[in-house]
Amino acid sequence: MSLKTDLLLLFKPYYFVNILLSLSYILAKKIPMSCWLVFPTSYPQCDLDSRESEILFFLLIVVMIRTKKAGSVTMINYLTSSFIYNKIANLILWYYADVRMGIIYTVLFVLLGMTLPEPTYSGPDKVTYFRTEAGLEEELSRDKRVVWLVTFYAAWNPACVNFAPIFAQLSAEYGLDNLKFGKIDIGRYPDAATKYRINDSSLSRQLPTVILFKEGKEIARRPAIDGRGKVMKFFFSSDNVKASFDLNNMYIECKNNPIKKKHDKSEKAIENGHEKAE
Numbered sequence: 001m002s003l004k005t006d007l008l009l010l011f012k013p014y015y016f017v018n019i020l021l022s023l024s025y026i027l028a029k030k031i032p033m034s035c036w037l038v039f040p041t042s043y044p045q046c047d048l049d050s051r052e053s054e055i056l057f058f059l060l061i062v063v064m065i066r067t068k069k070a071g072s073v074t075m076i077n078y079l080t081s082s083f084i085y086n087k088i089a090n091l092i093l094w095y096y097a098d099v100r101m102g103i104i105y106t107v108l109f110v111l112l113g114m115t116l117p118e119p120t121y122s123g124p125d126k127v128t129y130f131r132t133e134a135g136l137e138e139e140l141s142r143d144k145r146v147v148w149l150v151t152f153y154a155a156w157n158p159a160c161v162n163f164a165p166i167f168a169q170l171s172a173e174y175g176l177d178n179l180k181f182g183k184i185d186i187g188r189y190p191d192a193a194t195k196y197r198i199n200d201s202s203l204s205r206q207l208p209t210v211i212l213f214k215e216g217k218e219i220a221r222r223p224a225i226d227g228r229g230k231v232m233k234f235f236f237s238s239d240n241v242k243a244s245f246d247l248n249n250m251y252i253e254c255k256n257n258p259i260k261k262k263h264d265k266s267e268k269a270i271e272n273g274h275e276k277a278e
Contacts, residue, residue, distance in 0.1 A: 009076055014116050019079070021108065022086035025093040026056075038101065052093060059089040080118065125168035126175030130184040133192035139182070140216040145259055147179050148213040149245060152198050154187035157207045163236045167210075170238060174247055179254040197225075205231045212245050220245060 009015055020027075026048075028034045035046035048056070063082040087109055095102030130136040130150075140148060151167050153160035171181035186193035186200045193200040196218075198209050211221040222244050223234035234240065242248060 009119075012119055014118050015076075015079065017112060017116060018083045018087070021090065021105075021112070022083060024105070025052075025090045025097075039097070051096065055089055055092055055096075059085060121165040121169040123169070124172050126171040126181060127168060128180060128182040130182055130192075131189070133184070133189055133195055136182065136184055136192060140213055143259070144215040145178055147250065147254060148182055149180070149210060149247075150182040150184065150213065151208050151210050152184055152186050152192060152196060153208040154200055155185055156187060157204075159236065160208045163208050166236065166238050166241070170241060170247070174251045176251070176254050176258075178257070178259045179251060205233075208236065210236075210241065210245075 010019070028038045029046045029048060032044070032046075036043045039046055063085050091102065091105055091109060094105040128139070130139065136150065149170075151160075151163070153163070155161075167181065167183070175181055184192050186198060190200060192198075196209070196211065198204075198206045200207065206223060209221060209223065212219045222236075222241070224232045226232055234244075
């Protein structure tokens with residue numbers, strides 16, 4: 001995701017409002033007019049006291065640790081990962097300053113959480129849905145020149161539901177005749193989970209699993225499994241998937257080496273015939 005796209009997203013209500021909520025206490029303290037209205041007893045001395053500074057410093061540490069663990073790699077990822085911690089810190093600060101303001105902030109916190117969900121991709125996609133494990137195998141072996149990126153998911157799993165719009169957007173952005181995107185519901189077709197060694201239980205850490213196939217064979221998967229058989233944690237953001245499977249370079253490679261269709265060969269043969277006749 002480019003910086004320009006990130007900046008445009010900030011003007012969407014979800015991000016704009018959450019940024020205001022995350023900065024509400026500091027803005028109220030630092031802007032003279034709001035300080036006079038909200039903290040009349042402190043005005044004009046509206047600097048943060050030692051306890052408030054400690055809370056904000058602790059928040060900074062928590063946000064840095066949590067976003068690193070989540071695998072955030074872009075500005076939007078960092079913001080989305082930090083919103084909940086920022087708002088909780090502001091909630092504490094408002095209650096610390098004035099219980100009434102804390103109650104007002106709590107009401108806003110809950111109402112906006114219920115009415116303003118994070119925006120997700122809802123455009124077109126180029127995803128092939130496989131109905132059986134045999135259907136997936138047949139498609140993988142049909143044309144070995146086609147590269148497949150396949151998501152193994154369960155409809156009841158929240159992580160799979162959250163990843164669905166991201167995968168749809170990636171398919172629309174990178175889909176080609178020789179770079180295709182597929183999905184199979186291993187909740188309905190457990191044979192596929194068994195074949196590709198994916199735990200489909202309610203406690204599974206392998207949902208979703210994305211596997212890259214080249215020439216019909218598995219090349220890479222996320223989340224990966226280490227030498228001890230332990231599932232390695234993976235954050236399924238758009239940028240992480242692109243980086244893990246090198247989608248940008250793979251797209252260029254596939255686009256520069258399109259699959260030759262039969263009618264293309266016929267047209268080339270006719271052109272060669274005309275050249276010889278001349």
